[in-house]
Amino acid sequence: MFSLFKRKKKFFNAEEQRLIISAIQNAERSTSGEVRVYVESRCSYVDALDRALEIFTQMGMQATEERNAVLVYVAVKDHQLAVLGDEGIHRKVGNEYWNQEVMKMIRDFNREDYAKGIAGCVEDIGEALHQFFPYTDKDKNELSDDIEFGR
Helix, strand or coil: CCCCCCCCCCCCCCHHHCCCHHHHHHHHHEEEEEEEEEEEECCCCHCCCCHHHHHHHHHHHEEEEEECEEEEECCCCCCCEEEECCCHHHHHHHHHHHHHHHHHHHHHHCCCCCHHHCCCCCHHHHHHHHCCEEEECCCCCCCCCEEEEEC
C-alpha cells in the first residue's frame, strides 16, 4: 500500500526543536513580549518580509496587549528569512536592530546550523524585550511557544 501524499520532511530533529522552543520559553520568562517562530519550505514569489507580515497577521500576533510580539520567519529551501517586530517593540529598537539579528542568523545558517541560528536570534530578542517590556506579575503567555511549520 502506498500513499498519494508525500510525507512531509521535518525541518528539525527533536533535539533542535527542543533547543528553539526552550529559547522561546526562556526569552518570554523575563518579558511581557511574545516570540513566535514560523518555518516553511518556500517563500515563492514573495519577499520574506512581506510573507512574515502576512503570517504575523494570520497568527494574530498584532493582538498582544503591548504590541510587542516578534516573529522569526524562515523559508528553508528558498534561503530567505525575516524578523518582524510589532509596533511597540519596533519603536524601541528600530530597523538596525532587526537587520543585525538577520545577519547573525545568516552567519549560523551559512554554517548549516539553522536551529542554533534561530535559537540565538530568539535569545537576543528576549533580551531586547526584557529591556523595554519587563515581566510583571500581570503578564500572561498570550501566544503559543511552539514552532509553527508551514508548507
